[in-house]
Amino acid sequence: GAVVSQHPSRVICKSGTSVKIECRSLDFQATTMFWYRQFPKQSLMLMATSNEGSKATYEQGVEKDKFLINHASLTLSTLTVTSAHPEDSSFYICSARDPSGGFQETQYFGPGTRLLVL
């Protein structure tokens, strides 16, 4: 199957700093990428849908000024957590859809980025 990578895999930062997380589709071009957040023992919650060359669509309750998304190319989307606070500590996972395949079968997930804000 297709491969989606995330970088970094783990980050620890001080409260008030900004953190950038990269999501890359390695062997396909993804017009759409998704960003999820997963708290311990909870389900993945969709934060935003990122479309190449246009503004991201945020889910209700997700602050777009705090979670900046840039989908500058067909293989790269970035999520920047601005002025991070301890409550932003979570597991952030991206997914990318390979448009060359079928429908839901072709949404591939990255390995996730664990963010800890001190």
Next chain:
Amino acid sequence: QKEVEQDPGPLSVPEGAIVSLNCTYSNSAFQYFMWYRQYSRKGPELLMYTYSSGNKEDGRFTAQVDKSSKYISLFIRDSQPSDSATYLCAMSADFGNEKLTFGTGTRLTIIP
């Protein structure tokens, strides 16, 4: 009420047993049903995908969907220790609507 309910477990079964994992949902618009496997500190991996009601089999895995009861199941036959992971159900509505609504996941341990 959550849109998708899934027992978080943990569930422990002996190696070789049949495992049954389930989700219920409330949104009758859901038509696409998926099961993902997630190992610790990793992203989810798609296991099974079904459309509407019915059964689908892939090796040791069988997915069942009963839309009338809003209930989906994943069965794992001849369970192996390598099957130990968290299993998440996920659903979406219309074709082209790629937003997935996930269950909380069930943590499964297969005991050798």
